[in-house]
Amino acid sequence: MLFKNYRTRYAMVMDTRRCVGCQTCVLACKAENGVPVNGYRDWIVTETKGEFPHLSMEIRSERCMHCTNAPCVTNCPTGASHFAKGGTVQIDRALCTGCKACVAACPYGARYVHPDGYVDKCSFCMHRVTKGASTACVEGCPTKALAFGDLNDPSSDVARLLHSRTSKLLSPEEGTEPNLYFLV
Amino acid sequence: MKGKIVPVCEEEGLELLFGTPSEKIELYSQALADAGFDPLPEFTPPDEVPPGMFRLLSGRAPMHTFGRTTNNRVLGGLMSENEVWINARAARSLAGFEEKPLKSGDYVMLVNQDGAKSGPVKAKVTERIRGDAVYLVHGFGHTAKGLSFSRNRGASDSALTTRFKVDPVMGGTGMNVNFVRISRAEA
Numbered sequence: 001m002l003f004k005n006y007r008t009r010y011a012m013v014m015d016t017r018r019c020v021g022c023q024t025c026v027l028a029c030k031a032e033n034g035v036p037v038n039g040y041r042d043w044i045v046t047e048t049k050g051e052f053p054h055l056s057m058e059i060r061s062e063r064c065m066h067c068t069n070a071p072c073v074t075n076c077p078t079g080a081s082h083f084a085k086g087g088t089v090q091i092d093r094a095l096c097t098g099c100k101a102c103v104a105a106c107p108y109g110a111r112y113v114h115p116d117g118y119v120d121k122c123s124f125c126m127h128r129v130t131k132g133a134s135t136a137c138v139e140g141c142p143t144k145a146l147a148f149g150d151l152n153d154p155s156s157d158v159a160r161l162l163h164s165r166t167s168k169l170l171s172p173e174e175g176t177e178p179n180l181y182f183l184v
Numbered sequence: 185m186k187g188k189i190v191p192v193c194e195e196e197g198l199e200l201l202f203g204t205p206s207e208k209i210e211l212y213s214q215a216l217a218d219a220g221f222d223p224l225p226e227f228t229p230p231d232e233v234p235p236g237m238f239r240l241l242s243g244r245a246p247m248h249t250f251g252r253t254t255n256n257r258v259l260g261g262l263m264s265e266n267e268v269w270i271n272a273r274a275a276r277s278l279a280g281f282e283e284k285p286l287k288s289g290d291y292v293m294l295v296n297q298d299g300a301k302s303g304p305v306k307a308k309v310t311e312r313i314r315g316d317a318v319y320l321v322h323g324f325g326h327t328a329k330g331l332s333f334s335r336n337r338g339a340s341d342s343a344l345t346t347r348f349k350v351d352p353v354m355g356g357t358g359m360n361v362n363f364v365r366i367s368r369a370e371a
Binding site: 020021022023024026027030031037038048050051052053055057 | 246247257258259261262271272273310311312313314315
């Protein structure tokens with residue numbers, strides 16, 4: 001694909017073993033990005049397996065996966081959803097008509113319609129990242145379950161974590177090549 | 185350097201002694217025995233759960249601080265009402281729910297052994313709790329009119345805690361000694 005070759009490849013790594021599901025990431029995101037009352041750019045998923053008392057549980061902080069092969073971008077009729085700096089997926093609000101084709105195309109349910117008529121989702125806090133800061137959710141996380149950085153930089157937190165730990169992707173069979181990794 | 189050096193840790197020669205008669209950690213306490221208590225604490229089993237009822241347990245949610253923050257719209261957006269957790273196997277054989285088994289999301293009323301009532305509260309049928317207990321997050325079921333957002337959302341574990349027990353030795357209170365019955369909330 002044309003857009004695959006980036007010098008920087010922004011990615012997030014989420015440690016399901018560290019996360020306690022406190023939703024600080026959700027709140028940090030809402031405060032940072034002015035997310036409306038009924039919209040969410042990130043959310044918590046809790047999965048329980050087994051029958052009491054033989055149980056295992058996984059807690060995940062999920063958001064837009066900024067897929068390398070993003071179906072929202074290929075399905076956007078106006079070009080509002082596009083690949084941007086560091087391989088992230090962004091939305092041009094001026095081009096968005098709110099048709100929701102991207103909402104239907106996204107296998108992760110990462111998008112919602114903003115009351116102002118455009119579709120909104122996680123931006124990987126590019127307004128912070130371009131100034132050298134990390135994302136709001138990463139900085140807010142009290143258990144340090146989240147890491148953000150450049151996968152192409154071997155000394156970044158995300159590269160080190162993925163190198164040393166076992167990770168998984170959500171719905172890899174969709175072929176979206178997501179850039180949100182879950183440590184298990 | 186003047187003065188006498190006072191050792192402040194074991195490495196400096198401080199003798200480690202406890203403020204007990206034996207000056208050691210006492211698993212068996214003569215002081216407790218003299219006062220007429222178990223010198224080596226014995227397990228006292230809790231009261232049996234009456235048939236058809238559940239022990240009421242309560243706890244916290246990470247985004248809420250006691251009952252104070254449930255009226256906050258931003259935090260309330262993360263969790264706007266509490267749920268009563270009930271074991272999946274127990275929910276399948278729940279009395280009064282034979283025709284239509286209890287599902288997650290159904291609203292129920294909770295009544296305790298003294299007739300105190302709280303709800304309606306959403307049920308959460310889950311494997312994450314044992315079969316003879318139910319669990320509520322504390323801080324919901326407010327009735328104050330001023331709490332315009334959180335009023336009448338969920339059930340109050342405080343309202344259902346009409347009894348408590350006192351530890352005879354050190355006076356701590358145990359509040360998970362109340363039992364509740366679950367009934368379907370009238371639509």
